[in-house]
Amino acid sequence: MASRPLSQKQLRARREELEAERAQLLEQVAELDAEADVNNWREGGFDDDPADAGSASFERETAQSLSNHARGLLTQIDDALRRMDAGRYGTCERCGEKIEPDRLEALPYATLCMTCKRREETGR
Ligand SMILES: [Zn+2]
Structure with a gap:
């Protein structure tokens, strides 16, 4: 089980991948947060229709949990980038x-x- 450390070239490629993913996730989080907000705002208008209110709040929860998941990934990516800087990746x-x-x-x-x-x- 010979495991060689990543070469500088591999590391650079990996960093670029991570940075691209990071940018994508940031966009996703912004979109999801906006979605959660809009649904939140809409929900107020459905007071007399529990079914709509229910589905609006379901959508909001889905957006929120997706957003939380994306944030979790972002934290891990930031962490990986920091470890690269520290040479511990x-x-x-x-x-x-x-x-x-x-x-x-x-x-x-x-x-x-x-x-x-x-x-x-x-x-x-
Ligand atoms: Zn271990």
Whole structure:
């Protein structure tokens, strides 16, 4: 299981990917927040129609939870970018080993190696 650190070139490419994703997520969050707001505003107008009010509030909750999810991803991306700056990107936060390249490919902002992640999920 030879795991070499990412080359500078790979790191740069990864950073660009993360920054692109970050920009996309920021846009998404702005849209979702606007949606949640509009629905909030509309809901007030449906006081005498519980069905509409219900679906408006459902939509608002959906937008809010999507927005929260996107924010969570943003935090992780920011974190990954910070780790790149610090030269710690791709290193497991728990055991200090290199995170498997396949895992980083699938989850560019992973902070734990496969072993530690599994340990965390199974409650150590
Ligand atoms: Zn680890």
